[in-house]
Amino acid sequence: xxxxxxxxxxxxxxxxxxxxxGGRAMSQLISGLFHEAFGNEWLACGNDQSAFDVxxxxxxxxxxxxxxxxLFFPGGNIGSLAVHGxxxxxxxxxxxxxxxxxxxxxxxxxxxxDLKMIADSMGEAARAAGVYIITGDxxxxxxxxxxxxxxxxxxxxxxxxxxxxSAGNARVGDRVLISGTLGDHGVAIMSKRxxxxxxxxxxxxxxxxxxxxxxxxxxxxxxxxxxxxxxxxGLAATLNEIAQQSGLGFRLQEAAIPVKPxxxxxxxxxxxxxxxxxxxxxxxxxxxxEVAAAVLxxxxxxxxxxxxxxxxxxxxxxxxxxxxxxxFGGARIVDWLSGEQLPRIC
Amino acid sequence: xxxxxxxxxxxxALGLARAIRSEADPEKSYRFMEFCGGHTxxxxxxxxxxxxxxxxxxxxxxxxxxCVLPAGRIDMAIRLAERPxxxxxxxxxxxxxxxxxxxxxxxxxxxxxDVRMVYSTIDAIRIAEEIPGRAVVFFAIGFETTTPPTAVxxxxxxxxxxxxxxxxxxxxxxxxxxxNILESPDIRNIGRVEIDGxxxxxxxSTIIGTEPYEFFAEEFGKPVVIAGFEPLDMMQAxxxxxxxxxxHRHEVENQYSRAVTRDGNxxxxxxxxxxxxxxxxxxxxxxxxxxxxxxxxKRAYAKYDAEVRFDMNELRVADNPACECGAILRGVKKPxxxxxFGTVCTPxxxxxxxxxxxxGACAAHWTYGRFRDHQQRRAS
Numbered sequence: 001x002x003x004x005x006x007x008x009x010x011x012x013x014x015x016x017x018x019x020x021x022g023g024r025a026m027s028q029l030i031s032g033l034f035h036e037a038f039g040n041e042w043l044a045c046g047n048d049q050s051a052f053d054v055x056x057x058x059x060x061x062x063x064x065x066x067x068x069x070x071l072f073f074p075g076g077n078i079g080s081l082a083v084h085g086x087x088x089x090x091x092x093x094x095x096x097x098x099x100x101x102x103x104x105x106x107x108x109x110x111x112x113x114d115l116k117m118i119a120d121s122m123g124e125a126a127r128a129a130g131v132y133i134i135t136g137d138x139x140x141x142x143x144x145x146x147x148x149x150x151x152x153x154x155x156x157x158x159x160x161x162x163x164x165x166s167a168g169n170a171r172v173g174d175r176v177l178i179s180g181t182l183g184d185h186g187v188a189i190m191s192k193r194x195x196x197x198x199x200x201x202x203x204x205x206x207x208x209x210x211x212x213x214x215x216x217x218x219x220x221x222x223x224x225x226x227x228x229x230x231x232x233x234g235l236a237a238t239l240n241e242i243a244q245q246s247g248l249g250f251r252l253q254e255a256a257i258p259v260k261p262x263x264x265x266x267x268x269x270x271x272x273x274x275x276x277x278x279x280x281x282x283x284x285x286x287x288x289x290e291v292a293a294a295v296l297x298x299x300x301x302x303x304x305x306x307x308x309x310x311x312x313x314x315x316x317x318x319x320x321x322x323x324x325x326x327x328f329g330g331a332r333i334v335d336w337l338s339g340e341q342l343p344r345i346c
Numbered sequence: 347x348x349x350x351x352x353x354x355x356x357x358x359a360l361g362l363a364r365a366i367r368s369e370a371d372p373e374k375s376y377r378f379m380e381f382c383g384g385h386t387x388x389x390x391x392x393x394x395x396x397x398x399x400x401x402x403x404x405x406x407x408x409x410x411x412x413c414v415l416p417a418g419r420i421d422m423a424i425r426l427a428e429r430p431x432x433x434x435x436x437x438x439x440x441x442x443x444x445x446x447x448x449x450x451x452x453x454x455x456x457x458x459x460d461v462r463m464v465y466s467t468i469d470a471i472r473i474a475e476e477i478p479g480r481a482v483v484f485f486a487i488g489f490e491t492t493t494p495p496t497a498v499x500x501x502x503x504x505x506x507x508x509x510x511x512x513x514x515x516x517x518x519x520x521x522x523x524x525x526n527i528l529e530s531p532d533i534r535n536i537g538r539v540e541i542d543g544x545x546x547x548x549x550x551s552t553i554i555g556t557e558p559y560e561f562f563a564e565e566f567g568k569p570v571v572i573a574g575f576e577p578l579d580m581m582q583a584x585x586x587x588x589x590x591x592x593x594h595r596h597e598v599e600n601q602y603s604r605a606v607t608r609d610g611n612x613x614x615x616x617x618x619x620x621x622x623x624x625x626x627x628x629x630x631x632x633x634x635x636x637x638x639x640x641x642x643x644k645r646a647y648a649k650y651d652a653e654v655r656f657d658m659n660e661l662r663v664a665d666n667p668a669c670e671c672g673a674i675l676r677g678v679k680k681p682x683x684x685x686x687f688g689t690v691c692t693p694x695x696x697x698x699x700x701x702x703x704x705x706g707a708c709a710a711h712w713t714y715g716r717f718r719d720h721q722q723r724r725a726s
Binding site: 265335 | 347350354356359360363390391392393394395396397465577692693694712713714715716717720
């Protein structure tokens with residue numbers, strides 16, 4: 001006789017330790033909530049792993065953890081963020097993302113309704129990006145041992161033949177392009193922090209960038225040296241990393257760097273610099289000077305690059321400084337972030 | 347951004363820069379100290395040094411409250427936070443300030459001390475209300491600007507009859523420190539560095555007004571121009587100082603007239619004097635003991651005074667002997683003159699006070715301006 005099992009009470013129920021114990025409750029959570037949200041042929045097989053065919057060529061793999069607080073923020077939640085963040089790490093190699101894994105560490109007492117909302121937006125973000133979440137894991141920990149929910153992911157993608165975007169590729173004279181306004185994600189998160197809450201219309205820029213990257217590659221080809229998505233540490237950290245890895249410096253024009261007035265105002269209030277604030281749907285590209293105009297034009301016709309701008313160039317510098325001409329008429333360094341500007345931004 | 351961009355206008359800045367260049371006598375040198383960390387930060391952040399002629403030099407003063415907090419007071423706070431019954435509420439930039447032997451509140455927190463980062467004094471009151479079973483201590487620091495909010499908080503705690511709330515008071519005063527800088531032997535006897543004028547505090551002056559500087563300008567014969575923290579404020583103030591020097595005047599002038607009056611904020615001053623009184627002396631990192639430069643709670647408010655309540659012992663810790671912060675804060679030396687600068691002392695691992703907060707002279711130079719050192723070296 002088949003044992004009767006009560007349906008998951010999504011509206012009022014919450015996760016308890018049995019949902020991580022490997023028993024029937026866990027199986028129900030996985031099939032009733034996650035499979036429903038991610039629905040694809042691989043998950044339907046119900047294996048502990050998923051098999052897929054590998055085409056010829058080079059693959060990329062990445063892994064990422066998400067501990068953002070709060071879990072829900074203007075413009076997204078930890079679920080959509082996990083998909084976008086993983087997809088973007090793959091996309092920065094110029095690769096097409098294919099498959100993701102997702103593992104969930106859930107604190108007991110976490111509401112099913114919140115979990116469903118998060119899983120649904122993960123599924124939606126994956127579908128929109130054309131990737132599949134094909135394997136996963138669920139663990140439940142005691143109350144107080146995790147702050148609601150942590151997600152860790154892995155992602156796999158394929159790189160088009162002949163393409164090699166890498167951090168050491170920048171050359172003196174290359175141009176620095178960014179895809180849009182800086183600091184939106186960080187400010188959206190901060191506006192919802194319990195002890196900081198302020199009103200703003202800024203929403204997170206969280207988005208998958210691989211389609212946008214493909215259109216840039218079509219315009220710039222091998223003239224595109226490398227790309228990075230400036231997440232934690234912001235554009236400042238990204239450019240300092242590239243300066244180190246490519247053995248050169250950068251000179252930026254502050255006046256050319258796009259920042260939304262609401263972001264600038266929030267940063268002013270909190271004593272932050274938008275150059276150090278996290279983004280989740282933006283990229284910085286280092287491109288050869290001869291293709292810069294064409295790539296920028298291609299960026300601007302794409303919805304994710306409407307505010308794209310050329311903001312500076314790579315220069316010879318043994319000290320690997322990122323320097324900036326301030327809009328005020330002076331000069332300064334844009335250094336690495338020191339200390340923690342804001343914990344748990346992604 | 348409205349009300350901010352107007353004070354960062356490049357064309358007006360270039361006009362002021364031209365005026366400074368044409369009015370500054372090329373035969374003379376002009377050395378002005380900006381007292382406040384906010385000014386130091388603006389100079390570095392906007393690259394103002396590039397806009398001034400070579401003979402107009404800015405000397406960065408000790409006006410960063412985080413920087414001047416001595417290691418001993420940090421050690422005292424760490425000891426307090428390590429008590430299991432205490433929740434210590436601090437502003438974020440205090441977390442990394444080094445105490446003795448590399449200790450910090452951030453490290454104490456990692457080891458289990460309950461240290462919470464707050465953005466406002468109100469947050470600390472809220473925590474005290476929410477957790478009545480634990481003693482909540484607010485780590486109060488800052489110049490005259492941040493003292494009134496602490497006073498208001500004590501009033502609020504009194505009104506709410508909070509029994510688990512107190513303040514670890516580290517509030518300090520601007521005028522005694524300015525005086526100390528000019529009276530130190532480095533300046534007066536050795537005479538290695540002359541200061542020709544002061545850019546006076548912005549926010550501090552909104553509270554205390556311009557009047558307290560009048561004695562100072564008269565006594566020491568130095569011009570003082572109170573200036574706002576925006577870059578155009580700074581440029582205009584520098585021009586006003588150049589003019590005073592050229593005309594052999596030593597007056598208190600108010601560039602920041604949109605916020606500062608002669609008398610300041612009477613209500614705030616009243617609140618502060620109701621609750622606080624002068625300490626005989628207070629230690630400043632880099633300056634040592636400065637007479638009558640710190641505040642403590644009056645006896646009537648002793649129950650809100652963490653030092654009384656927890657019987658805290660005053661700790662004094664010697665700074666690293668190689669650290670040149672004292673000389674840098676007085677304008678006798680520059681950050682690059684210190685052997686520790688950029689070697690063992692960086693914003694990640696600050697040794698001396700000037701590297702602690704982004705408003706400190708060394709941190710500002712390291713973070714925004716150190717490319718100039720290499721340019722100068724190449725040029726020479």
